Amino acid sequence: MYIVKIGGSVITEKSRYRKMRENVISRLADEFIPEDSILIHGAGSFGHYIADKFNLNDGLGDSNRIEYARVALDLQELNSAIIRALIEREKPAITIPVHSFHMVGEEFPHRRFKDYMERGIVPVTYGDVVLDPRKGMGICSGDQIAFHLSKALRPDKVIFVTDVDGIYDRNPKIYGDAKLLGEVSGKEKLNFSGTVPDVTGSMEGKLRVMRAIAKLGIEVMVINGLVRGRLRRAMRGEDVKGTRVLA
Amino acid sequence: MYIVKIGGSVITEKSRYRKMRENVISRLADEFIPEDSILIHGAGSFGHYIADKFNLNDGLGDSNRIEYARVALDLQELNSAIIRALIEREKPAITIPVHSFHMVGEEFPHRRFKDYMERGIVPVTYGDVVLDPRKGMGICSGDQIAFHLSKALRPDKVIFVTDVDGIYDRNPKIYGDAKLLGEVSGKEKLNFSGTVPDVTGSMEGKLRVMRAIAKLGIEVMVINGLVRGRLRRAMRGEDVKGTRVLA
Numbered sequence: 001m002y003i004v005k006i007g008g009s010v011i012t013e014k015s016r017y018r019k020m021r022e023n024v025i026s027r028l029a030d031e032f033i034p035e036d037s038i039l040i041h042g043a044g045s046f047g048h049y050i051a052d053k054f055n056l057n058d059g060l061g062d063s064n065r066i067e068y069a070r071v072a073l074d075l076q077e078l079n080s081a082i083i084r085a086l087i088e089r090e091k092p093a094i095t096i097p098v099h100s101f102h103m104v105g106e107e108f109p110h111r112r113f114k115d116y117m118e119r120g121i122v123p124v125t126y127g128d129v130v131l132d133p134r135k136g137m138g139i140c141s142g143d144q145i146a147f148h149l150s151k152a153l154r155p156d157k158v159i160f161v162t163d164v165d166g167i168y169d170r171n172p173k174i175y176g177d178a179k180l181l182g183e184v185s186g187k188e189k190l191n192f193s194g195t196v197p198d199v200t201g202s203m204e205g206k207l208r209v210m211r212a213i214a215k216l217g218i219e220v221m222v223i224n225g226l227v228r229g230r231l232r233r234a235m236r237g238e239d240v241k242g243t244r245v246l247a
Numbered sequence: 248m249y250i251v252k253i254g255g256s257v258i259t260e261k262s263r264y265r266k267m268r269e270n271v272i273s274r275l276a277d278e279f280i281p282e283d284s285i286l287i288h289g290a291g292s293f294g295h296y297i298a299d300k301f302n303l304n305d306g307l308g309d310s311n312r313i314e315y316a317r318v319a320l321d322l323q324e325l326n327s328a329i330i331r332a333l334i335e336r337e338k339p340a341i342t343i344p345v346h347s348f349h350m351v352g353e354e355f356p357h358r359r360f361k362d363y364m365e366r367g368i369v370p371v372t373y374g375d376v377v378l379d380p381r382k383g384m385g386i387c388s389g390d391q392i393a394f395h396l397s398k399a400l401r402p403d404k405v406i407f408v409t410d411v412d413g414i415y416d417r418n419p420k421i422y423g424d425a426k427l428l429g430e431v432s433g434k435e436k437l438n439f440s441g442t443v444p445d446v447t448g449s450m451e452g453k454l455r456v457m458r459a460i461a462k463l464g465i466e467v468m469v470i471n472g473l474v475r476g477r478l479r480r481a482m483r484g485e486d487v488k489g490t491r492v493l494a
Contacts, residue, residue: 060366065366069340083320095323097342100344100359112347119378120312121315129341
């Protein structure tokens with residue numbers, strides 16, 4: 001069993017509100033192997049614009065109630081596009097939005113994910129707004145969902161699909177001499193300067209989640225989804241350029 | 248607290264696959280009063296075409312797996328249009344698709360509906376495909392959901408919004424002299440001949456659900472959603488043309 005988390009920066013243009021990369025979505029839908037897999041996708045520019053502007057991470061207030069609803073709908077529409085791409089390729093997939101069943105602090109309900117996998121249907125979920133008992137509403141990132149589902153379902157492998165080749169010793173978008181790391185464990189000193197934390201957390205935070213999954217004894221890979229064939233090869237269990245994250 | 252169930256024949260053209268009535272959706276979104284309300288919508292031509300053609304009511308098989316996914320996606324897109332119409336009118340609404348949290352035979356989980364109402368956000372759900380322990384997958388109609396939620400949450404009133412003025416003594420689409428009934432109880436002999444049962448059941452079945460809700464001591468109204476102002480007036484508690492369904 002595999003969990004595939006596709007980052008929002010892969011499937012959307014992060015700098016333009018609600019702008020999908022339709023060709024990337026189509027190609028990744030081609031490469032995705034539906035058997036015994038869960039797909040999680042990020043929000044990219046369908047989520048972060050409004051979430052940042054109206055501080056949706058800080059909780060529900062009278063002035064941002066409509067914005068929670070708007071982000072949830074934007075994400076639902078991004079999700080529809082991804083599911084449509086899968087269905088067009090005869091890969092049955094169905095949405096399980098976190099906001100529809102989860103409350104922060106409660107155990108993450110994972111039973112429905114299993115139910116669909118058992119029926120040969122890919123459960124697809126995404127970083128989403130979520131009920132929160134303390135602050136009313138909040139945000140649950142795709143990375144957090146990957147952790148919750150990994151803990152409950154113990155997949156063989158979790159593949160993080162990003163817009164770079166893997167994890168570098170420094171930010172490759174700034175430093176031309178950044179070196180791709182074949183493996184990352186708790187020991188490396190990484191330089192995350194120049195990466196901008198967004199509402200779902202910093203690059204450091206994302207790596208923390210990956211390590212937490214690796215600690216469960218699960219293989220964790222970071223690969224580049226903008227390069228043709230990498231997702232397919234990783235899902236086939238073949239060797240592929242990227243970073244293996246160790247506990 | 249109100250539950251409003253809008254029939255698929257109101258918001259879609261039942262004879263054309265995936266054809267919305269956008270002007271009706273906009274007007275009903277105008278009339279809908281979001282405070283302490285749940286909205287349920289039917290599937291209309293977004294659900295019945297494929298559901299009938301591939302016998303989705305009979306359960307999951309290898310040949311119709313993709314069709315369950317396709318119907319779920321079509322419904323998700325219809326739902327997005329309805330939620331968008333509400334949000335454009337500054338009425339915060341969020342989707343809670345039945346397929347994402349429910350399994351036939353288990354108690355219907357209603358907690359999330361309450362959570363959103365408490366936060367001033369309208370929970371919106373719809374007749375949908377659903378997990379079934381016996382036949383793999385099945386269909387859960389909007390009317391059934393109205394019953395489940397009524398039983399759990401005991402609303403003050405359930406309003407069924409249809410494409411006719413209410414319940415008639417015979418099918419008004421066939422008999423010009425059909426008489427609108429101001430009230431229907433268990434005693435009337437109604438003539439349902441000429442009504443075509445669809446995958447979610449016959450007109451008789453729908454009336455059975457309405458009576459079951461009335462038996463809980465809840466007021467049940469059937470009104471015409473194609474006539475301007477009726478939904479608004481019914482939600483305001485004003486007198487409006489239609490049929491009251493008694494146990």
